[in-house]
Amino acid sequence: MNSTKDFTRYDRQMILQGFGKEGQLRLSEASVLVIGAGGLGCPALQYLAAAGVGRIGIVDDDVVNLSNLHRQILFTMADIGASKAETAALKLSQLNSDIEIQYYRIRLNVANALDIIPNYDIVLDGTDNFSSRYLINDACALLKKPLIFGAIAQYEGQVSVFNVPDSKNRLSNYRDLFPDPPGDNEVPNCAEAGVLGVLPGIIGTMQAAEAIKLITGIGSVLAGTLLTFNVLNNQFYEVAFTSSKQSQALLPADTEAFLNMHYKEVCSINDPAIIEINASQFKALRLQPSTLVIDVREESEIPRLKGFEHTVIPMSAFHHEMGTIKAANVILLCQHGIRSMYAAELLHEENHEVKKLYSLKGGISRWISELSP
Structure with a gap:
């Protein structure tokens, strides 16, 4: 869009x-990336599109279901079963054909976040789980991207803005509010x-307002402030917070450190579809037909495996290569058993040809004597 x-469609806000x-x-x-086209993302997307944000990105790997419709008002009964990201993009283009909309039918993870986020000026977090929030926060902190945070539970919601200087020119992020992720089942989701x-x-509308203020320079944003709203009593209250050395130390120091983060494990999210096995189980399983053993360590890591057939797909290339995996059963290995669990989660989410997934518990370091030829 140009001068x-x-x-005409923007007359009512241009006269302000x-x-x-x-x-x-x-x-x-400007460009805004909205991660999550759900309860928060739907209203945020509608108002950003209506306001005339030139380029909007939508990240969501989910489909519309009936239980979404009481709050995700961008969708209708006719959309049940359809991709949220694709459906949202279509409806927003009908709302405003002057803007560019790109959608990603994927789940944001460490392997793709640093490819997608740099293409946008501002990120708006509309996710509903802690692993995604910490991942998005850390990626935005690393890339120095403004992040607009929102969260809801029962009758209460929160909004804040990260990686934007506050009134004293201080930067803060999600870890300054919540340094440590909650344990499994400590905080229920919606x-x-x-x-x-x-x-x-x-x-979600408040998040959109923060984005519009950031872009246009009007008013002040919630940098260094967590705003909480309770819908039952209409009360708003604010909590000021600042950065600390302790919380900064929790951020990944560079790209390599980010790529080696394991957000699902940190947030205690366990997938029953993935089975951790010991060395003796590994020895038996690897001999079964249609079983592929994959070492996800980098080429420089030692010791290299010998004595049995396996494939090497380093974690740094795993996201791009996992679509080529055709085996029914896959056993994943790494040095300590952490990256192999994350690789298994990626496969479970995005490669449906794999029927059974295993990860060697403790990794090669723990079981080196049994794995030696």
Whole structure:
């Protein structure tokens, strides 16, 4: 979009004092990535598109189901079973054909986050789980991207803005609020605890407002401030927070460190479809037909495996190569059993040809005597 474009649709916001055509031009030249097209993402996407944000990205690997419709008002009964990201992109393009919309039918993870996020000016987190929140936060902190955080539970929602200087020119992020992820089942999600349908609409719209303020430069944003809203009593309250050396130390120091983070394991999310095995089980299973053994360590790591047939797919290339895996049964190995679990989770999510997944518990370091030829 450029200065010769017809801005008639934006007349009501362009006449605002302090906004004007300059503000609209800034919106038209900006890009926002919305991660999660659910309860928070739907209203945020609608208002960002309507406001004229020039390029919007949508990341979501889920499909629409009936239980979504009481709060995810971008979708209808006719959309049940359809991709959320693709359906949202289609409906937003009907709302505003002047903007560019790109969708990604994937789950954001360490293997693709640093490829997608750099293409956008601002990231809006509409996810509903802690592993995704820490992953998105750490990626945005590493890339120095403004991150607009939102969360909802039952009758209460939260909003904040990270990686943007506060009134004292200090930067903060999600780990300054919550340094340590909660344990498994400590904090129930919306599927377990429920949520009032209008609440994500309120919080998601507030997230969109923070993005618009950041882009246009109007007003002040919630940098260094967590805003909480309770829909039952209409109370708002704010909590100020700042960065600390302790929380900064929890961030990955560089790209390599980020790629080696294991967010699902840190947040105690266990997948029953993945079986951890010991050395004796590994020895028996690897001899079964249609079983592929994959070493996900990097080429430089030692010791190299000998004495049995296996394939090497380093973790740094795993996301791009896992579509080529055709075996019915896959056993994954790494040095300590952490990366192999993460690789198994990726395979379970994105490669449905694999029927059974195993990870060597403790890795090669723990079981080196049994694995030696």
